[in-house]
Amino acid sequence: METQTIGSTERKYLLAVYLTLNEMGWTRLKKVSDFLKVKMPSAKQFLTKLDEAKLIYYEKRGGISLTQEGKRLAIIENAHLNAVRVFFCEILSLDEKEAVEAAWNIYFNLSDKTVRRFSDFARFLVEGEAKDVVEKFREFIHQPRKKLTPCQIRTMYDEEEEKESGDLESE
Secondary structure (H helix, E strand, C coil): CCHHHCCHHHHHHHHHHHHHCCCCCCECHHHHHHHHCCCHHHHHHHHHHHHHCCCEEECCCCCEEECHHHHHHHHHHHHHHHHHHHHHHHHCCCCHHHHHHHHHHHHCCCCHHHHHHHHHHHHHHHHCCCHHHHHHHHHHHCCCCCCCCCCCCCCHHHHHHHHHHHHHHHC
């Protein structure tokens, strides 16, 4: 497996290794699986792939550490994930826990190009000329709703009720 072709799941595991390293520069399978809330056999499968790709050093029943290339990629992944997290915190005003969860759920499903654009847009809104737009949005989300959205969520119950009322009117 070449480093250029690792998938989103492998990228997630690589970042998990990076984020669970101890001060000595290594982590364990259990730490990674607990961090990602997955079972150890699943984590082992992906860590083996990362080892084969020469992004980590992984010894069975031993420590896990990053290779130079693995560390380089993990730092990039961490920076991109943080850009998405900042968007949720700083722009959408979610609390830190919600922002971290949303970032982890969304980030690894985005293409590289989308992540770059997302990151650039977040920087533009926070650092650029659009700070007033962010402030106006924050004010907006705290206002009571003035009108309903044009695309209301409808349930089968609503549709059945309308159908029944329509049937009664036609009799």
